[in-house]
Amino acid sequence: MKLSDILKDSNYKLTQFSQDKIDTIEKRIFTKKVRGKLVPYFNCQIRKKDVKLTPEEIVRQLYINILIKDMGYPKDRMEVEYPVSFGREKKRADIVIFDKIQTRSPYIIVELKKPKLKDGKEQLKSYCNATGAPIGIWSNGESISYYHRKDPNYFEDIPGIPRADQKLSDILEERWTINDLIERDKLVLERKSLKDLILELEDEVLANAGVDVFEEVFKLIFTKLYDEMESGRNRNRHLEFRNYGDTESELREKIQGLFNRAKNKWEGVFTDDAQITLTPSHLSICISSLQDVKLFNSNLEVVDEAFEYLISKSSKGEKGQYFTPRYVIDMCVKMLNPQEHETMIDTAAGSSGFPVHTIFHVWEQIIEEEGLDKSHLFTLEIKPSRCIDYVEDKVFAIDFDEKTVRVARTLNLIAGDGQTNVLHLNTLDYERWDERTNDEKWQDIYFKGWRNLKKLRRKRNSNQDFNFDILMANPPFAGDIKESRIISKYELGKNSDGKYKNKVVRDILFIERNLDFLKPGGRMAIVLPQGRFNNISDKRIREYIADQCRILAVVGLHGNVFEPHTGTKTSVLFVQKWHDELCPKKEDYPIFFATMQEPSKDNSGNKIFVRKKDYPDTNQYNHGGANPTDNYNDVAKDLNEYLLDDNGHLIVKHDLFNHGGLTADGIAEGFIEFAKKEGLSFWGK
Template sequence: MAAEINEQEDISLEDNQLVCVITGDIKKVKAQEINIQSVALMLNEEYGFDLADMERDFKIEYTDPDNNKQKKQKIELVVFEQGKSHDQEHIIRICIVQDDKVKDTDKTKGLAATLENAMGAVENCEFGLWANGSSYHFLQKEDDTMNFDYEFTDLSDFPGEGETLEDLDRADRSSSRKPANDSLIKVFKRSHDYIYGNEGRKKDAFWQLLYLIFCKLYDEKRKFIPSEDSYRRKFWVGVKEKNTAEGCKKVSDRIKSLFKELKEDKIFSEVFSGSEEIELRDKGIAFIASDLAKYSFLDASIDVKGTAYETIVSNTLKQEAGQFFTPRNIVKTMVEMLNPSEADRVLDPACGSGGFLVMVLDHVRKQIAKELYPDLDGPLLTEKFNSFDVNDRVRQYAENSIFGFDFDPDLKKAARMNMVMAGDGHANIFHVNSLEYPNWEHPDEIAKINSAINQSLLMMKDLENAYGTDAREKFDMIFTNPPFGAKVKVERGTIYKEDGTLNYKLGAYSDAPEVLFIEACYNFLKPGGKMAIVLPDGILGNPNTLPVRVWILDKFKILASVDLAVEAFLPQVGVQASLLFLQKKTELDRQLAQESGEDYDVFMAIAEKLGKDRRGNPIYLRDEEGAELLFDTETQYVVNKKNSVKEVKIRKEKLKHLDDDLPKIRDEYYKFLNNDLL
C-alpha cells in the first residue's frame, strides 16, 4: 500500500484550514500557504529531502553591506544538511514561496529582492528556489572573484539529496524524478500558458505542447527497445543550457530530431499523420523541455498523468453534443467492480478521450506486476509497473484486447494519445459510429476493425468465438458512458433500414442514443459477457421506458445498480444518472428464465456523496458538528539515490479524506459477490 491509514485523532478542521506537512500545525488556507505545502511535498518526494530536515518561516541574520547594520529576513522554507542542527550555517537549500499574484520581477518580493539576497547572506548555501505556484526559478550561487561578490545563475533544476549538479547534466542518466502531488499538472499548465502567451500560437498551443510531451514519452520508451544497447537520453536539457542562444539551439535540434524519429515509430505513427511539426522558437522549446525533462512520465501514476492530461485536453476540445469526461472516481469504480483481467477483450463503443480504456489498462497492469513480483508490495511493487517484463505483457494485452470506438475523429486522436500517456499507445482506437456498425459509410475503417478483431481472436487463441468476420459478440467486457440527452441527434438510417424494417428493436420505443447504445452493447458482447454503463435515470424509472426495461431484463442478468448523486457530472452537465452492471444471458439462460422464471439477488446502492460539490470543489469527511476530519496517515514513497539505488521512505502526516461513497460501494459489492459464492 502507498498509504496506511491509522485511527483518526480527535482533530477537526474548519473549511478554511489545512495541516502543515512539516510542522503539523493548523494553518489558514491561502494561496501562499497552499504553495508552501506543494513545495514541501515536492522537495520531500521528488528530491529526497526529509521533512525533519526542513523548517518554515526561518529567520536568517546578515550584515547590510551598505550601512554595516544587522538585519533579518524570514524565509518561507529552508532545508538543512541531513541530520545537522537547524542553524543558519547548515542551510543547503533556500526556498522563497510567494502567492500566485507575486511576479518574479517584483521589487520587494521578487527573485532578486528575496532569493538572491538570502542566498548571499547564507554562506554555505549554493542552491535556491523562488516559486509562486505557477513560476519556478532555480538558482545557483557562485563566487564572482572579479567583484568580490556572488554571481547567480539560472538553472533548469537543482540537485536533490545526495546529488550533484554534474549528476543532473549526464545524458546517460537513466531515471528522472517521479512527479509527486500536483507537480505534473502545474508543469503542463505552465508550459501551455508559455506557448499561448509567448509564442503567438493561441490556436495550436495545445497540440504544440502535446508534440513535446510525446517526444518525452518516446524518449523514455526507447529504454525498452532491444536495439538500444546503452540507453542515453535525447530529451534532456543541461542545467545551464537554456541560458544561451547556442544552448537553446542544441536543445531544439535534439528534440526536433527526436520528433522526426517518433513519427516513423510503429506505435506513435498511429497517433500522428506525419505532417506535424514542432514550430516553436528554440527558446520556447528549451524552456518547456527543461520543465518536462525533470520528470519520468512512465513512472507517474495513472491518476497523476490522467488528471494532468485531462486538464489541458478539457480546455481545448469543446465539450459538445453530450461529450464530457466521466469523473475518474466513477470510471475507477466501474472498472474495479467488474474486475477485468488479462484474459478479457474490452470495448468502449463511445470512448471519447479513452478514460475507461486507460483505467482498464492500469487495472490489468497492476495484476500483471503482482503476478510477476509476488514478494513485493507498496511502492517497491509500484516501481515495477514500468519494468521491461511488465511493459511487454501490458503492450501485448493492449494490442490484442483493448478496443475503443468513437464518432468524433478529434476524440479518436485524443484517446490514442491518452493511451500513449498511460504507457502503451497501441490499443485499437477507431473512428466509427458504433450505432451504425457494421454498415457505417466508411468501409475502410470497418475493414480495419474487423482485421483487428480477427488478429485478436488469433493471438488470444479464442477459437470458440472465431466464427464470422466482425466485432459482434466478440467482447468479454464493455465499459461506457454513451452520449445522451436531447442535443444528441440520431440519424433515421441508424434505426431503420431502407426497406423500413428496424435495425434496432429498441428503436420501436425510443430514438434516444442511450437507449440504442444498450442494444449496440448487447450486440458487441459475447454470451455471458459483462458491461458497466452510465445511464440517465429516466430509462430506469420513467413509465414510457418500461418496454426498454422489459427488454433489458429479458436479455441481461442485472448484476448491480448504483444510483449517483446529482453532483456526479456537475459542473459540466446536470443529469441524474445511475451505473448499471449487466451480464448478457446465453440463449439457454433466456429459455430457462422464460420457462421457470427468475429469482436472483441484485446488488443495489446509492452514492449520496461523490467527493465534490455542484461546482466541482472537493468535499471531505466531517464530524457531527460539520468540521472536516483529519486522519493519521503513513505515506510510503521511493527516493531514487545515486547509481539507481532506491530507498523506501515513510512520511507521517494528517490528511483529510474525500467524502466519496464509491470506494465503500465497491467494497460492499465484493462482499456481496463473496457471499453469493459461499
C-alpha cells in the first residue's frame, strides 16, 4: 500500500520526506479487518504497539524516523500523544522530546494535528507555553516551521533544530554565507512567497507595532538586499542580516548600522537621517522571519512581488494604477526587442517593471556577446561595464507617486549597480516640470537622471517632445484629468467639434503624451482598457494613433490578469511611429492580433502554475505526487508535480511566451515570426 493513497484526500503531504523514509514506512504497513474493511496499520516504534495509519499518523511516523535516524534522538527521550494540562482540560501533543538532563521536562514539541500553519502555530504555542518547552515544530508533511520560544509572546523562527549532540545555542550561533542562504532558502524549502511572510508579520507583529508597515518593511528589504549583495560579491563574508544569538538591543544596533551602509550605497531612496523605528523586540521577530529568505535571483521577481503587495495596499489602487504582472512585461519586452544602443522609457513606471526587464533583456545580449555565463544570482554580481553604461545612459522611468518612485529607484539602483534614471515627475503635467526640477531637495536626489533625460529632449528648452527609441507603459485607467490648463495641451483633450473637454480620462492623455516621447521610427507598447479599441466614442483616438503610427499588434489580455485589484478587460497596443526608412507610411498593412487564452490567475487573483503533466516532454523528471492547489496562499505546492524555472521557482501558466523553451510557443513567438516576415525594422528578416 502506498502512503500517497492514504493521504490522497487530506491536507497532509509527503513533500518534505525523502523516498527512503517513505519506503521504510511502506514496507512495514499491514492491514487489519475493521468492520468488514481492510484498514492500514503500522507498529509504532515509540509506543511499541500497532496504530492505525491515518494521514496525521503517517506524517508523525515519518517525522519520528527523521528525529531518530537523522537527528540522533534516542527513543527513550521521546513520547507521542503526550498529555498537556490546561487547567482541568488535557490535550495531547503529537511528539515530545524530553530534555537530556531533566528527563521529564519537554524540550521539543512537534505539532501535526493542525494541517494549516496558522492553526498549528497557535496550538504549538499553547503547548510550549504550558510545558515550558523552548523549541516547537509544526509540519503538515509539505511545509515545516521551527520556532524558539523566548517568552510566552515571542516565538522566533529558527533555521532548524539541534541534533541530539548539539545545544540550541550551537544552532543559533552558526555563521551564514550567501552559499548557506542559497542552500537553505526558506522560499524554496517551505514553499512560501515573500508576500506570505509579510502577511504573517502583519498579522502577528506589525499590526500592533504602531509603525508605517510599508516604510518599515521597505527598510528591512532594502537592508537585506544590501547584505546579500555584499556577500554575493565576497562569498566568504558572513551575512549580517541575521540573529546569531544577539540580544534584542544588540541586534537593533547591528541592523541599523547595516541600513545606514545601504543608504550610502543606494542614495536617494531614504533620507540621510532615516532610522528603523521598530522596537527591538518587534525588529527581532521580523529579522527571524526574513533572515532565511534569499531575495536575489536572476530577475528580482521575489522582492518585486513583495513591493507590489505593499504598494497596492496604499496609494496605487486608489489612483487606478495597478502593477503589471511580470509575464505581461516580459511579453512586451520580447516583442519590442530593445537593443543596447537604444533608449527606453516608462512614463507610468510603478515599481519599474518595464525598465528593469528591458535591462535584463539587453544584458543577456551583452553577456552572450562577451561569452559570459548568467548565474541565478546574476542581479547581485558585478556586471561588465557595458551593462552598467546601458543602465546609466539608456533606461529611464517616471512616476508621479513618491512611494512607487522610491521602490522603482531601489530596483533600478540594484540592477544598475548604483546607477538609475528614475524620476519623480508628473508625466502629463510637463508644463510644470521646471518648478519641480528647480527645487533643491528634488535635485539632491534626481539631478543626475534629470540631466540625462534633458539630453533626449527634441528642443533644448522644451519638456514636451523627446527622442526615445522605445516606450513601454501601463498608464492609470481610472480618474479624470479636470484641469483645463493640462487638457489644453493635448489634441486628444478636444471634442470632435474642436472644443476642449471639461474632463478627460487619464489613459487617453497618456496615449498622446507617450507618442510625444517617441522619435520617428520609435516603438511603443501600452496597456489600455479594451474599450479604447472598440467603443464608438473612442473612434477619434484610434484615428489619431493610426495617423501617427503603424499599428503593429493588439494583444487581448485575460480578464483575471489584474486581479485582485481590478477585473477591467485590457489589451496591449504595439505601434511604431512613421519614419521614411524605419517605418515608411502605408495606407494598408497587416496587423498582428492575438488573445490570451490561459487566465494566469484565478478569479481571486491567485496565480495558476504550470504542472509537469501539462508538458510531459519536459526534461524535468516527474516523480508524480499529490494533487495540490494552484496558488501560493494554500501553501500546497508539490515540486514533484510542478514545472520550475532555472531559479527553482514555479512558472505561471500563461500563453504569452514559452519560458525559454520550457513551455509551448506563445503570443510573443508568434509576433516575432510575423515581424520577421513583415521585415519590421527592429526584427529584420
